[in-house]
Amino acid sequence: MAELTSHPDEIKVVSKRFGKGATDIETYLKLDGYKAAQKALTMAPDDIINEVKTSSLRGRGGAGFPTGMKWGFVPKESAKPKYILVNGDESEPGTCKDRPILEQDPHSVIEGVIIAGLAVGAKQGFIYIRGEYRYLVDIMRKALADAYAKGFLGKNIFGSGKQFDCYWHTGAGAYEVGEESALMESLEGKRGIPRIRPPFPAVVGLWGGPTVINNVETIASVPHIILMGGQKFADYGPPKNGGTRLFALSGHINKPGVYELPLGYPLKKMIYDVGGGIPNGRKLKAVVPGGSSTFILTAEEAEQMNMDFDSFAKRGEFLGSGGVVMLDDTTCMVKFALRIMKFYQHESCGWCIPCREGTDWLKKTLTRFHNGGGLRKDIDNIKYLAQNMLGRTFCPLGDAAAIPTMSIVDKWRSEFEAHLEGRPCPFDPSAKITELPVVGAH
Amino acid sequence: MAEVKNVTITVDGKQVTAPAGTLLIEACKAVGIEVPSFCYYPGLALQAACRMCLVRIEKMPKLQTACTVPITDGMVVATDTDEVRQARKSMIELLLGNHPLDCPVCDAGGECELQDMTFKYGAAESRYMEGKLHKEEQQWSPVVFFDRPRCILCYRCVRVCGEAMDVSALGVQLRGSSSVIAPNEGDHLNCEECGMCIDICPVGALTSGAYRYKTRPWEMKHVGTICTHCGDGCKTTLGVRRSDTGMDIVRGDNRDKSGINGDFLCIKGRYAFDFFDHPDRLRQPLIRKEGKLTPTTWEEAIEHVGRRLREVRDSKGGQAIGVIGSNRATNEENYLLQKFARTVLGTNNVDHQRTADFAGFARAVAGKENITATMRDVASAPAILLVGNDPTERHPLLAWNIRNNVRLNGARLYVVNSQAIKLRRQAVRFVQIPAGSESKLVSFLNGEDAAAGSLTSAGASNDALKQLRDELKAQKNLIVIFGSEIQGADIAALIKFGSASGAKFICLGDYANSRGAADMGLYPDLLPGYTPLSSGQNFAEDWGQLPSGKGLSLAEMKQAIKERRLGALIVVGPDAPDDLGLELLGASDTFIVTLELFQEQNGASSPSRRSWASVVLPAASAYEKAGTFTNTCGDLQMLKKAGDITGIKSDFEIIVRIAERMGVDVRKLVPFGQGVRADMGQTRGAQSGEADRHSVWLAANGLEPRLSPFDPMAILDEIQRLVSGYELSRLNLLAGNDQHMHAAELSKAGAAAGLVQISPANDSLFTSGTLGRYSKVLNDVIESHRAPVNKEVMAE
Amino acid sequence: MAAISDKLDAFFTEKMKEYPTKRGFLVPMLLYSQDEVGYLSDAVIAHLAKKTELTELEVRNVISYYSMLHTKPMGKYHVQVCTNISCMLRGGEEILEHCKQQLGIGHKQTTKDGVFSLEEVECIGACSWAPAVQVNYDFHENLTSEKMEAVIEHYRKKARQ
Ligand SMILES: Cc1cc2nc3c(=O)[nH]c(=O)nc-3n(C[C@H](O)[C@H](O)[C@H](O)COP(=O)(O)O)c2cc1C
Ligand code: SF4
Numbered sequence A: 001m002a003e004l005t006s007h008p009d010e011i012k013v014v015s016k017r018f019g020k021g022a023t024d025i026e027t028y029l030k031l032d033g034y035k036a037a038q039k040a041l042t043m044a045p046d047d048i049i050n051e052v053k054t055s056s057l058r059g060r061g062g063a064g065f066p067t068g069m070k071w072g073f074v075p076k077e078s079a080k081p082k083y084i085l086v087n088g089d090e091s092e093p094g095t096c097k098d099r100p101i102l103e104q105d106p107h108s109v110i111e112g113v114i115i116a117g118l119a120v121g122a123k124q125g126f127i128y129i130r131g132e133y134r135y136l137v138d139i140m141r142k143a144l145a146d147a148y149a150k151g152f153l154g155k156n157i158f159g160s161g162k163q164f165d166c167y168w169h170t171g172a173g174a175y176e177v178g179e180e181s182a183l184m185e186s187l188e189g190k191r192g193i194p195r196i197r198p199p200f201p202a203v204v205g206l207w208g209g210p211t212v213i214n215n216v217e218t219i220a221s222v223p224h225i226i227l228m229g230g231q232k233f234a235d236y237g238p239p240k241n242g243g244t245r246l247f248a249l250s251g252h253i254n255k256p257g258v259y260e261l262p263l264g265y266p267l268k269k270m271i272y273d274v275g276g277g278i279p280n281g282r283k284l285k286a287v288v289p290g291g292s293s294t295f296i297l298t299a300e301e302a303e304q305m306n307m308d309f310d311s312f313a314k315r316g317e318f319l320g321s322g323g324v325v326m327l328d329d330t331t332c333m334v335k336f337a338l339r340i341m342k343f344y345q346h347e348s349c350g351w352c353i354p355c356r357e358g359t360d361w362l363k364k365t366l367t368r369f370h371n372g373g374g375l376r377k378d379i380d381n382i383k384y385l386a387q388n389m390l391g392r393t394f395c396p397l398g399d400a401a402a403i404p405t406m407s408i409v410d411k412w413r414s415e416f417e418a419h420l421e422g423r424p425c426p427f428d429p430s431a432k433i434t435e436l437p438v439v440g441a442h
Numbered sequence B: 001m002a003e004v005k006n007v008t009i010t011v012d013g014k015q016v017t018a019p020a021g022t023l024l025i026e027a028c029k030a031v032g033i034e035v036p037s038f039c040y041y042p043g044l045a046l047q048a049a050c051r052m053c054l055v056r057i058e059k060m061p062k063l064q065t066a067c068t069v070p071i072t073d074g075m076v077v078a079t080d081t082d083e084v085r086q087a088r089k090s091m092i093e094l095l096l097g098n099h100p101l102d103c104p105v106c107d108a109g110g111e112c113e114l115q116d117m118t119f120k121y122g123a124a125e126s127r128y129m130e131g132k133l134h135k136e137e138q139q140w141s142p143v144v145f146f147d148r149p150r151c152i153l154c155y156r157c158v159r160v161c162g163e164a165m166d167v168s169a170l171g172v173q174l175r176g177s178s179s180v181i182a183p184n185e186g187d188h189l190n191c192e193e194c195g196m197c198i199d200i201c202p203v204g205a206l207t208s209g210a211y212r213y214k215t216r217p218w219e220m221k222h223v224g225t226i227c228t229h230c231g232d233g234c235k236t237t238l239g240v241r242r243s244d245t246g247m248d249i250v251r252g253d254n255r256d257k258s259g260i261n262g263d264f265l266c267i268k269g270r271y272a273f274d275f276f277d278h279p280d281r282l283r284q285p286l287i288r289k290e291g292k293l294t295p296t297t298w299e300e301a302i303e304h305v306g307r308r309l310r311e312v313r314d315s316k317g318g319q320a321i322g323v324i325g326s327n328r329a330t331n332e333e334n335y336l337l338q339k340f341a342r343t344v345l346g347t348n349n350v351d352h353q354r355t356a357d358f359a360g361f362a363r364a365v366a367g368k369e370n371i372t373a374t375m376r377d378v379a380s381a382p383a384i385l386l387v388g389n390d391p392t393e394r395h396p397l398l399a400w401n402i403r404n405n406v407r408l409n410g411a412r413l414y415v416v417n418s419q420a421i422k423l424r425r426q427a428v429r430f431v432q433i434p435a436g437s438e439s440k441l442v443s444f445l446n447g448e449d450a451a452a453g454s455l456t457s458a459g460a461s462n463d464a465l466k467q468l469r470d471e472l473k474a475q476k477n478l479i480v481i482f483g484s485e486i487q488g489a490d491i492a493a494l495i496k497f498g499s500a501s502g503a504k505f506i507c508l509g510d511y512a513n514s515r516g517a518a519d520m521g522l523y524p525d526l527l528p529g530y531t532p533l534s535s536g537q538n539f540a541e542d543w544g545q546l547p548s549g550k551g552l553s554l555a556e557m558k559q560a561i562k563e564r565r566l567g568a569l570i571v572v573g574p575d576a577p578d579d580l581g582l583e584l585l586g587a588s589d590t591f592i593v594t595l596e597l598f599q600e601q602n603g604a605s606s607p608s609r610r611s612w613a614s615v616v617l618p619a620a621s622a623y624e625k626a627g628t629f630t631n632t633c634g635d636l637q638m639l640k641k642a643g644d645i646t647g648i649k650s651d652f653e654i655i656v657r658i659a660e661r662m663g664v665d666v667r668k669l670v671p672f673g674q675g676v677r678a679d680m681g682q683t684r685g686a687q688s689g690e691a692d693r694h695s696v697w698l699a700a701n702g703l704e705p706r707l708s709p710f711d712p713m714a715i716l717d718e719i720q721r722l723v724s725g726y727e728l729s730r731l732n733l734l735a736g737n738d739q740h741m742h743a744a745e746l747s748k749a750g751a752a753a754g755l756v757q758i759s760p761a762n763d764s765l766f767t768s769g770t771l772g773r774y775s776k777v778l779n780d781v782i783e784s785h786r787a788p789v790n791k792e793v794m795a796e
Numbered sequence C: 001m002a003a004i005s006d007k008l009d010a011f012f013t014e015k016m017k018e019y020p021t022k023r024g025f026l027v028p029m030l031l032y033s034q035d036e037v038g039y040l041s042d043a044v045i046a047h048l049a050k051k052t053e054l055t056e057l058e059v060r061n062v063i064s065y066y067s068m069l070h071t072k073p074m075g076k077y078h079v080q081v082c083t084n085i086s087c088m089l090r091g092g093e094e095i096l097e098h099c100k101q102q103l104g105i106g107h108k109q110t111t112k113d114g115v116f117s118l119e120e121v122e123c124i125g126a127c128s129w130a131p132a133v134q135v136n137y138d139f140h141e142n143l144t145s146e147k148m149e150a151v152i153e154h155y156r157k158k159a160r161q
């Protein structure tokens, strides 16, 4: 079980039932459970969507797309069935905030799915949970069975005469399957290769039917929005960045953990107050603000950032997935870049040239570089490769690999230079001088 | 159908107007702006994988893939900016990073899209300094080899195999930079061996076992001709190279996509040219001396044949001579053969192995307009009914057209068959009826409900049959395709049913020119163009007096052989019937001439023919001569000479020479030296051998226009003049285009002449009569498909 | 012998009804079959191909895409050590090194007795509780080398029972 942590600045909305035994349906019911779904049953679909729009809830999966707007794209009439698909593939390095929701409050996800279904006119929902999270699959299976037993799901939900079914599904190890179109492929029993867009899933999704795809946390926020009213939720955060969000602090931090803080919360406070600062009296060097796919911040930059979508968008950067990773001054940024690239190289689906070949090439070069075989021209080449991936790949995974790499080369070029020409990694006391490899023309 | 609006976009400052929804890459192509691509292939699913086609579209945040963006009105596109050029260059750099630079030994070297793109868009210097992946080449089947490091993962092979072939023997496995194309049996393929994957591979990752390391593309000449195997008539391009015994055929492919087969070729069209230089190929005439066939000169052989035929004719009369033509000979050869029989030998004893009842078909469609369909029609007709046959095995191109018409145009396919043939997978309705009940089906379609009794089975309920009939009646522009299961009166009945709603028809026959053999009058009772002997005035005017009375059919010739009534017999072609019963002739003095391709017959029953022959003449295959073929639909196309084997002659030349030795005025037989429609060398293929022979004759006879009686084009003039339905454009012909002939519709074929004997070839995808038995590729494939599959059998 | 147990097969049959296509439940079926059989044997592949009306090739295409699916037997306890960023920053690589030493095997190898196999894996969603390891599906978090040693001992004992 994931350890629970807390801090006075937290505003517990999505996490309000954490630690209270809400996996048990009776307990969940006592804690206002399924009230929102019943309320939604009395509302017109458009009113539900408007409430979500008012809340200015934005996708918690990483891209921050306004949820109400996404729901609004779903056509009213559709010859093919419509679906709700919950993205619980959580695999972005540094991100572990959907896990406590699925572990502590699975019914909130189910309830969110029901409400999304009512809003867009879908009759079926799927909750996709990554394969590694088997214990969460088991929790979800029980929660679904309990909800069916109570008549909250099935042919006649809450006695309303309306039908809604919700099923669980699990992956089997693939980060790329978190990308929404690859997620649909995986749910259809295929390799997780993304689809060509447009058409977007809201119009042509699962088995060709309109499909709303939302992150676990996004969906789990919905019942709270319906109960408290969109405006109240919106007011927690700055304009257009409504509500609270689960931030997972990790890396070089004294009090790692998942904390629910309002959007717009200053990153400096997050690190030093909520997270208790950097261990062992070390200095902060860098911060990964929202999973490994985001632009990496220097300590100085980090201390001025507010954690909301638009503060990052203003800089042309991304808030990301809520996974905040702190790096102290003992961290080798070349090694860090290599570790990130190793991940993307391993997880690239391989469909398109720039991502497949670019991640592989970058991993090889960074490996050689970190081992002391780096040449000066490699530094520019690394950046050149990353730039050539950015914006040109089939899906955003290629961008995700390019972004941190480019920011590391730009901001910590001196660390690359320190590794040049056989010099050992300055951050690794055991590293030795290596012989320069013979690099010939190919 | 809803009207599609035209929209106008601007590409690099040029206005382009095209139907809304056209893919940007195609719209660019239409105005000559090339947008590079690897993964995009017209007619296959979109991938957007290679990112070569990235272009700048105004108002879009990122570069967009031209291969997936449908054009919309007012779109402004730039394909030639620094940014776009840089993107292309970087894609090439990324690809080359892990690509072996073994171009000098790669089969695709010189015709590789990656090479071309590198040349056009690539970078001169290489930034790549890491080690390259090395993997041994793998053999997946007798024809398919895979070199993994060369693969650029464009997924064309996977798509052509799955979407277009409906075979799905290739998949993509693993992921990321480990992604790899994988065959369906783990380490090898189990498939139709069509080679489409090799053909469509833009680089040298998939290469052909038949061609590997044989030569470099630029050392070959390319001769576009027609496949000699089944009756579909695919255009195939043969790569030829001079050798010490003539001209070698090194490779076959469908690089010329203008043919009726578009992208398609099956294993036979692509690889089974390899019979041509089999060691058993006959290269010298044989003459029986003291009971033994002994090599001799052409001079002696022709002299002997001419003399003996004249003796038999003069002593016993033409009715004592039988002539069996060939389903693999050209139209000109078969026309000449029957003309020779009727005018020189004085006999109507002319026939061939009938693999379909084309005469019955002609009778049924005679006088009707717009009633026969072309092979191209099959690719676009909105609805198709297939009765009998298994095109996947016996008419691969037809099957391809049907399949892809269903896939790309949503054509409705109805299949009626006694077997669960593969094309049922594309059918909206598949009705399985008992074998032999096809006739009943036709009756049922014509409203005879009682016939349903003998049709119903597990595969065909009464309701299903009725539904089939109702739906068929409602189809507009239906094409009805039928196999040899339907003959004689049933053909007429089927045509009655279909023509009521304006359907067109295709009658399926085997071998490359069985339709031509029929059209050209290889019948004892029909002159060319299915003309009854009694209506042959125009032929008589041209040819002089014709023998009267119906001649012997093949079956009757067999009977005559049995009764030793024949004095002489001429048998043409490698696939003439083997069961003539020649052994029954014993020591009689019946004179037998056969025109053959191979010396040793390794086929089961063939030896009989040769072992009783008096003279065996080494003949050219369709790849070694010029002329025309008419495919099973009636589409006429031109053959060009590709290979050359010293010592052989075309059937055409052989007949002319025999006639000449018999004292005939060759000008009467072949009206050469007149008109302007002469061959000016176009039919002579890539080498000068044949042209030399033309000039030898001309020089010898003091004839100046460069024409000779060995020029099939000369007799094509006559065919055009005398055979109704064979009006053709010589220009189109020489341009390599297909033209639909109407001999059947325009025929005067009268009442049926008793029992017809139809014996289909029953070849499969990997067999092709005698030619197939001498094809190494086909034999290897058959062998490999027979080999026990080493697979764990699951214990239940 | 059947490729998978009747019970599991019946469970699949039930679940498949929730999907409009036969192959919808394929990925979970592969994972659950692997849990039962230990790996995706040829027999399992053939069985699931038949059940989903796919070719075996198609099933293999899918299997080879997902990193948790294996077509060769693994150890009874599959030790998966995360070395991705959050774990790396808190000693994940040392944990991996420790496991290699203690088990005497490397990445994607299996001990001779078949009890353990080891794999360096990507982020397993335990970043805030790093460094973390999954043994089969069980998470072990906030590890140190000492704790890791105890974890392995725990499974070694379990294997003997
Ligand atoms: C490579 C990649 C991986 C992703 N992984 C996840 C994931 O694990 N979980 C998730 O919710 N969204 C993930 N996303 C984002 C999804 O594509 C999608 O935007 C999100 O599920 C939409 O939900 P939301 O609007 O509620 O955030 C990923 C995107 C990419 C490009
Ligand atoms: S960017 Fe391309 S190769 Fe990479 S994961 Fe996306 S589609 Fe696959």
Ligand code: FES
Pocket (backbone or CB within 6 Å): B036, B037, B038, B039, B040, B047, B048, B049, B050, B051, B052, B053, B054, B065, B066, B067, B068
């Ligand atoms: S042709 Fe457009 S991506 Fe390959």
